[in-house]
Amino acid sequence: AQSVAQPEDQVNVAEGNPLTVKCTYSVSGNPYLFWYVQYPNRGLQFLLKYITGDNLVKGSYGFEAEFNKSQTSFHLKKPSALVSDSALYFCAVRDQNAGNMLTFGGGTRLMVKP
Amino acid sequence: GAGVSQSPSNKVTEKGKDVELRCDPISGHTALYWYRQSLGQGLEFLIYFQGNSAPDKSGLPSDRFSAERTGGSVSTLTIQRTQQEDSAVYLCASSDPAGGTDTQYFGPGTRLTVL
Numbered sequence: 055a056q057s058v059a060q061p062e063d064q065v066n067v068a069e070g071n072p073l074t075v076k077c078t079y080s081v082s083g084n085p086y087l088f089w090y091v092q093y094p095n096r097g098l099q100f101l102l103k104y105i106t107g108d109n110l111v112k113g114s115y116g117f118e119a120e121f122n123k124s125q126t127s128f129h130l131k132k133p134s135a136l137v138s139d140s141a142l143y144f145c146a147v148r149d150q151n152a153g154n155m156l157t158f159g160g161g162t163r164l165m166v167k168p
Numbered sequence: 169g170a171g172v173s174q175s176p177s178n179k180v181t182e183k184g185k186d187v188e189l190r191c192d193p194i195s196g197h198t199a200l201y202w203y204r205q206s207l208g209q210g211l212e213f214l215i216y217f218q219g220n221s222a223p224d225k226s227g228l229p230s231d232r233f234s235a236e237r238t239g240g241s242v243s244t245l246t247i248q249r250t251q252q253e254d255s256a257v258y259l260c261a262s263s264d265p266a267g268g269t270d271t272q273y274f275g276p277g278t279r280l281t282v283l
Binding site: 086088090096097098099100103144146153154155156157158159160161 | 201259273
C-alpha cells in the first residue's frame with residue numbers, strides 16, 4: 055500500500071524568507087510525486103510533479119521540489135515566500151505499479167506573514 | 169481552455185435522501201476520478217474511469233455510493249440514502265494518460281451537507 059506523510063500541520067514564514075513544506079512517501083514500486091495547492095473554497099491546483107529524470111523539479115509560481123530517493127522525500131520549496139502563497143498544500147503519490155489513483159498526505163497549511 | 173467543472177457547487181440535503189453530483193472533465197481527457205475531502209479523513213480516492221474499461225471502484229466506502237460515466241465524458245456520482253458522515257467536499261479530476269504526463273486536474277468541488 056502507498057502512503058504519504060506531511061509531518062507539519064502548519065508552517066509559518068515571514069514574507070521574503072525561504073519556505074519548505076515537507077513530504078515523505080512510501081510505495082512498493084517507482085513513485086510519481088505531485089504537489090497541489092488549495093486556496094479557500096477552491097479545488098486543488100497542480101503545482102509540480104516528479105516522474106523521472108532530474109531530482110530537482112521546478113513548477114508554477116516559483117515553487118520547486120527535490121526528489122530524494124534514499125530519504126523517500128519530496129519537499130516543496132520556494133526561495134522567497136509571498137503573502138499570496140498562504141494556502142493549504144498537499145503532497146500526493148502514485149505508485150506506477152498500483153493503479154492510477156493518487157494517495158494524498160494530510161495537507162500542510164502555509165501561513166506567510168508580512 | 170476550460171477546466172474541470174462540477175455542479176452543483178453546494179448541496180444541502182436531508183438524511184436519507186439521494187443526491188447526484190455531476191462532473192464535466194476537460195475535453196479530450198479519457199481518465200476521470202472522484203475523490204472525497206473531509207475533515208476527519210482527508211482526501212480519499214473513490215472511483216476511477218478510464219476510457220471504456222471497467223471502472224476501479226475500490227475506494228467507494230459503501231454500496232450506497234455509485235458512479236457512472238456516459239459517453240466517455242460527463243460523470244455522475246450518486247449517493248443513496250445519505251448519512252451525516254457523507255458530508256464532505258466531493259472533488260472530480262480528469263487526466264490524459266495518453267499524453268504521457270497523466271497529471272490529474274481538479275474541479276472546484278461540490279460541498280455536500282447532510283442534515
